[in-house]
Amino acid sequence: MRIIVSPKDGVPIYLQIVQQVRRLVASGELASGDELPSIRVLADSLVVNPNTVARAYRELEMAGIVSTSRGLGTYVNEASQSTAHAERRAVIIDRVDSLILESLQLGIPFGELVELVRERHASFETGDEAGVSCG
Amino acid sequence: MKRGCLVAEKIVEVHDLVRTYGRRRALDGVSLTIERGAVLGLVGQNGAGKTTLIKHLLGLLRAEKGSVRVFGLDPVADPPGVLSKIGYLSEEGDLPLWMRVDELVRYSAAFYPGWDQQYADKLQKEFGLSSDSRLGTLSKGQRARAGLLVALAFRPELLLLDEPSSGLDPIVRRDILGAIIRTIADEGRTVLFSSHLLSEVEQVSDRVVMVQAGRVVLDDDLAHIKETHHRVDMVFGEPRTDAPAIDGAIAWEGGGKSWSALWLGETVQLEAAIAAMGGRIVHTSGVSLDDIFVAHASEGAR
Numbered sequence: 001m002r003i004i005v006s007p008k009d010g011v012p013i014y015l016q017i018v019q020q021v022r023r024l025v026a027s028g029e030l031a032s033g034d035e036l037p038s039i040r041v042l043a044d045s046l047v048v049n050p051n052t053v054a055r056a057y058r059e060l061e062m063a064g065i066v067s068t069s070r071g072l073g074t075y076v077n078e079a080s081q082s083t084a085h086a087e088r089r090a091v092i093i094d095r096v097d098s099l100i101l102e103s104l105q106l107g108i109p110f111g112e113l114v115e116l117v118r119e120r121h122a123s124f125e126t127g128d129e130a131g132v133s134c135g
Numbered sequence: 136m137k138r139g140c141l142v143a144e145k146i147v148e149v150h151d152l153v154r155t156y157g158r159r160r161a162l163d164g165v166s167l168t169i170e171r172g173a174v175l176g177l178v179g180q181n182g183a184g185k186t187t188l189i190k191h192l193l194g195l196l197r198a199e200k201g202s203v204r205v206f207g208l209d210p211v212a213d214p215p216g217v218l219s220k221i222g223y224l225s226e227e228g229d230l231p232l233w234m235r236v237d238e239l240v241r242y243s244a245a246f247y248p249g250w251d252q253q254y255a256d257k258l259q260k261e262f263g264l265s266s267d268s269r270l271g272t273l274s275k276g277q278r279a280r281a282g283l284l285v286a287l288a289f290r291p292e293l294l295l296l297d298e299p300s301s302g303l304d305p306i307v308r309r310d311i312l313g314a315i316i317r318t319i320a321d322e323g324r325t326v327l328f329s330s331h332l333l334s335e336v337e338q339v340s341d342r343v344v345m346v347q348a349g350r351v352v353l354d355d356d357l358a359h360i361k362e363t364h365h366r367v368d369m370v371f372g373e374p375r376t377d378a379p380a381i382d383g384a385i386a387w388e389g390g391g392k393s394w395s396a397l398w399l400g401e402t403v404q405l406e407a408a409i410a411a412m413g414g415r416i417v418h419t420s421g422v423s424l425d426d427i428f429v430a431h432a433s434e435g436a437r
Contacts, residue, residue: 007337010366010421012358040320047312049174050320051341055358105417 001030001037005046013048017056018063025065025076026087036066036074143170146293146325147192151201154187154349161187163349164201169327169342174319176340176357177329178428184349185329186225189297192327193223205293219247222291224282226298232271236264236281240288247289255288262310276307283314294318296328300335308335315339333424343424345431352431357424364422365402368395371414381408386430397422397430 003020005013024030036042039057043050057074060066065087068074103113147169154162162184169175177185190196191203194210194217203210210217230239236259244250259266262280270278279299286294294315300308316339318324330336336343336357343360345353353360364385371392378387378394383404386397394414398405402419409416 005338007334008423008425010361010423012361013337014358043316043320044313047309047316047338049316049339049341051172051174052358102418105415107415 001042003042003046005048014052014055014059017042017046017053018059021056021060022063022065022087023091026091030076032076032078034076036076038073143172145169145204146171146173146206147327148204148207149188149191149201150203152188152191152198152203153200154184154191154196155199160349162191165346165349165351166201167344167351167354169325171325172319173342174315174326174340175328175342175344176336177327177344177346178331178333178336178424179329179346180432181331183346185346186297188346189295189327189329192295193221194218219249220292222286222289222294224279224286224294224296224299226301230270230278230282230285232269234270235266236268236270237266239270239281239285240266243285243288249289249291251288251290254290255284258284258288276303279303279307280310283311287314287318290324292324294324294326294328296326298329298331300330300332308332312339333428337424345428347432352434353427360424360427361421363399364427365398366395366420366422366426367398367402367405367416368393368418369409369414369416370394371412373413379409379412379414381405385427385434397426 001021001024003017003024005016007013009016011019021030021036030036036057037045039050039053043053046053057066057068061068061074065077066074067077100110100113103110108116145168147167149165149167152162152165153160165184165188167188177188179185187196191198192205192210194214197211205217206220208216231242234242240255240259244252244255262277262284264273264277264281264284268277270281273281283299286296296311296315299311303311312335315326315328319326326339328336328340340357343353343355343357344351371394374391375394378384378389378396381396383398383400384396385399387394389395396405402416406416
């Protein structure tokens with residue numbers, strides 16, 4: 001499991017771990033039934049406080065993404081199809097929220113934002129956008 | 136990992152501690168509790184009172200006013216009761232430089248009843264310390280590792296590290312941080328470490344105490360500190376010569392129409408205040424502990 005934490009980031013470290021695990025589940029890199037490293041192992045490799053990792057795992061468990069059975073480890077939950085889909089949506093919802101917020105802060109009306117999204121999407125379809133990767 | 140009992144045991148209790156050097160108040164009414172299993176990062180500028188506080192915990196200084204309890208004991212009245220459970224490493228190291236590594240290990244093993252020779256051997260190997268090296272001839276980094284070995288090998292209940300990684304290279308610093316992490320992960324022990332390297336503090340602490348001119352200016356859960364501090368960028372309709380005066384703003388920078396605030400609390404309150412002054416928020420982001428520290432330090436200096 002590839003996770004990178006940046007202590008200088010404004011985001012608390014436990015949240016950085018939560019967000020990255022969610023992303024790994026959303027992208028399918030972590031599939032249902034996969035085992036997460038133990039708290040000690042992950043704390044050791046990231047050089048972060050084990051309490052921080054424990055907190056991240058608790059949040060992931062409360063969000064229904066993983067299950068922990070005492071002494072057996074922490075596993076990505078079943079129902080992966082819908083979980084992965086829900087996670088993909090959650091990742092995008094986060095981005096959409098900040099887009100809406102930033103538009104409001106910049107004084108761009110919501111209608112104009114929606115129009116912009118359509119325009120940009122159209123430019124992807126016609127291939128006008130440079131640097132779009134396929135596949 | 137051990138999570139301790141339901142009512143967390145208080146390992147350190149400092150209450151209203153005062154210490155003066157001449158006319159200067161090095162500690163000016165400091166209160167602090169550390170519960171078992173916590174990793175507390177003590178931050179502050181040089182001369183803020185960090186080392187003075189740690190010396191009180193070790194019983195090297197007597198409380199002028201207020202009280203200090205470690206494991207429920209007065210460290211000045213009962214040095215063996217307290218010191219036998221504290222692993223201590225300071226910036227200077229305080230090691231007998233004429234000793235060889237194996238002599239230091241034997242000497243320390245005799246001193247601490249709980250010495251774990253297997254663990255000491257493991258650490259010595261991990262740190263690449265050869266038995267016949269004289270401490271005085273070791274590099275600064277290797278000397279710090281030797282000090283760390285002694286501080287850890289008797290498996291102390293409380294690990295006190297005073298600027299442990301000051302002046303050391305990143306690899307030794309990583310060893311020290313790794314040792315802190317393994318200490319609590321393996322045994323649920325308690326750690327207090329002071330550092331001016333805030334990224335280190337962010338990495339391993341679960342609580343941060345900031346001292347400024349002998350006073351505690353911030354004492355909170357690290358994640359909570361980060362969740363409640365925001366950087367808020369805003370623009371005003373008209374240029375301003377002074378930063379807006381709004382309660383909750385710890386620091387301001389900017390000029391003209393563009394200003395940026397370091398804000399403690401919900402941004403909703405700030406939004407209303409800014410709007411009332413004819414401005415609006417254009418961007419909100421998280422803040423590193425470094426920036427939070429600088430803001431609180433300059434606020435305290437005002």
